[in-house]
Every structure is written in C-alpha cells, then in structure tokens.
Amino acid sequence: MVFRGKIVGTETPVSVTIEDGRITSVGEDGEASLGGADVWISPGIFDVQVNGAGGINFSSGDLTVERVLQACEWPYRAGTALFCPTVTTSPAEHAISGLRALAGACEQSKAADASFVGFHVEGPYIASEDGPRGAHPLQHTRDPDWDEFCRYQEAAEGRIRILTLAPEREGSLAFIEKAADAGVIVALGHTGASRARIREAVAAGARMSTHLGNGAHAEIPRHDNYIWEQLAADELWAGIIPDGHHLPPPVLKSFYRSKQKERLCLVSDVSSIAGLPPGVYGRSYGTDEVEIHENGKISLAGTPYLAGASLFLDHGIPNTVAYTDATLAEAVETATINPARLLGVDDRLGRVAPGMDASLTLFRWAEGQEALSVVATIVRGEVAYKASSSGAVQSRRR
Ligand SMILES: [Zn+2]
Secondary structure, three states, X not given: OEEXXXXXXXXXXXXXXXXXXXXXXXXXXXXXXXXXEEEXXXXXXXXXEEOEEOOEEOOOOOOOHHHHHHHOHHHHHOOEEEEEXXXXXXXXXXXXXXXHHHHXXXXXXXXXXXXXXXXXXXXXXXXXXXXXXXXXXHHHOOOOOHHHHHHHHHHOOOOEEEEEEOOOOXXXXXXXXXXXXXXXXXXXXXXXXOHHHHHHHHHHOOOEEOOOOOOOOOOOOOOOOHHHHXXXXXXXXXXXXXOOOOOOHHHHHHHHHHOOOOXXXXXXXXXXXXXXXXXXXXXXXXXXXXXXXXXXXXXXXXXXXXXXXXXXXXXXXXXXXXXXXXXXXXXXXXXXXXXXXXXXOOOOOOOOOOOOXXXXXXXXXXXXXXXXXXXXXXXXXXXXXXXXXXXXXXXXXX
C-alpha cells in the first residue's frame, strides 16, 4: 500500500510505502492508494489515557472482548491509532475482568494488539479526599497493595505499562520502587501530596504526572503546592488534557513551555460516555452519575468536578497550536513520538521512516480549524478507519 502526502513538519509531498505492517520506503515514487498533495501524514496519534468510548467503559464489570473492539471505532475515527486503554478506580473484580477483556482483545484482534501499546491503570491507590479524587468513587479508593496489583498485572497478561497513584497513600514509596523495578511507569495523579512527598516519590522512581493540573483541589496555597513541584521536576513527564475545559489556555501554554515540549504528552482522558448526547448518565459501577453538558464538558452530576473529557486529540492537537506557540509539527510530536519515548517504544513507533511500524494518521488541517479532518487511520499496515470522499464515515468492522 502506498500513501501520498506531506509528512508533518515538511513541505513536499512524498509517497510512503508499507508492506507487512512496516514502512518500507519514503520517497518520490509510487501510485498512491490513499492521500493526496493536501494531506498530512503523521505518525499514528498515540493517547496514553482512554477510559472507553461510545458508552463502553473499560472499568465496568461487564466488559467483553467484543465491546472492547466496538469501543475502538471512536478513537480510530478521531485519528487515534495507538492508545493505552485506561482502567480507573473500581472494585478489584471489575478491574480484573476489564483487564482480562482488554488482554483478550489483544489476542483476538491484530488491530487491538497493535493499537494497545500498554494498559494504563489509574487508581485505585489515589487520594480519598474531595478534589484530588476527582470523579473516582470514594468507596473504592485505597492504599497501594502490591499483591493486588500483581493480580491486575496477571489478568492483563503483563500489559499494564502505566500506573497512576497518589504518593501520600500509606506504603506508596515502597510500592513505587517495586513497580518501577518491574518496568511499570509510575505516574502521580489524583494526589494532594506535600511538595516533600512529591520529591520522595520521584526519588523512589515515579516518572510522570497524570493530567497535571487536574484531579486537584479547587483552591491550594499559591506557592507551596504539588502542582508547582511537579511542574519543576525535570524527572517527571506530564500528561495534559488540551480540550479547553480541563486547563484554561494560559495554563496549558505555561505547562507546555515549562515541560519544554520534550516531556509533555497530550492525553484525551476521554470518558466512556464520550460520543453520547448531552444528559445525565448513571455509571456502571458505584452510584455516581455524570453529566454531559451542551459545550461537551463532562462533570460529576451536581458538582463542579470534571469527570473525564469528550474530545479526542484530533481536537487537542489544534487546541495546542491555538493556545501555545507550538507549530503543528511540534504539537503532533507531543501526541506521537513523545508518548512512544515515554513508553520506550520509539524504536518502532512515533516516526514516519523506513523500518518503523506502519501506524499512521492521515489528515487535512489548516490553521484556525478546530479539529483535524481525519482522512485515514492506519494501524500496523491495516486501514482501521477511512473517511469516505463524501464526508460520511466508513469504518472497517472486525
Ligand atoms: Zn484522572
């Protein structure tokens, strides 16, 4: 298969040839089957935080392989070729059955196996306090438990690559050391920890901040707080949600500059109800209800607390260009090569070059457009999504 377009960051259209799931050449020649002179070719957009989609929650107790594969349609349509399905705070049996279904999807579907670069477990070892806890159900938050986490990892067949926890929970520091030794990226999030505790967590091996600036108190001391400490910690990568609701534009711009682009990953944190119409929805676990507002914001019903997002990175990338001084190529890097580096898979993902996996996003976009217009999403050489020329959607059924 040959794609024609401009590689993001360059000006001249090229032909990208793929065979057996790999990019074999990038050059001038080739009869293109997809793309065109006005199409951008990007490494596959990679989102390390996707909680579900279309009403399918990766943390529900009734997740099946079939529903996991159904949920993939939404990210693929938005140009997201690669992601970390994220299992959030829930009863252990729900998390374990969710992780089993996700692992089962990787076994049954080549697309899922290629797309799910690793699983992200966010919670349950997070703050119980209102504010830092965000929309996670209070009754299921708890202190880190290594044996329990090992059961999670077993259910996931070793595919958990990121774990988000709050380092103030009892036993966290020893847990962080074990997880880091086991090759799991420990991310700090949903935390109200002291600055000293943040530093101790970094010394123990924490490598990332999950959706920095969110999952936090509404009000904190202006200088002595966990956000500045994480922002200034060069050891920590930061995930940020560029949907325009979670971080006001000047905050996003400041975070972007502070982390110097190289240690920043755009994440959607898209909720399982993303894609559904405005209204109040019950959760498939606990008793909390969430509301989708007309403007796309999702909150815990009756509270000001955000409960995940509804916009994928096809919106997040243009927002980053609009709110910061990033070029399109720089914004794309924070959603492609950066997460690949964070997860240690940049030898095969994150660049359009011979020898790399053929996971690509083809799109049209011009300055000022609020979303990328996705032409096709390619997952390890297979067309996972292709827009029809009429603008209506077509997607491959698995
Ligand atoms: Zn969160």
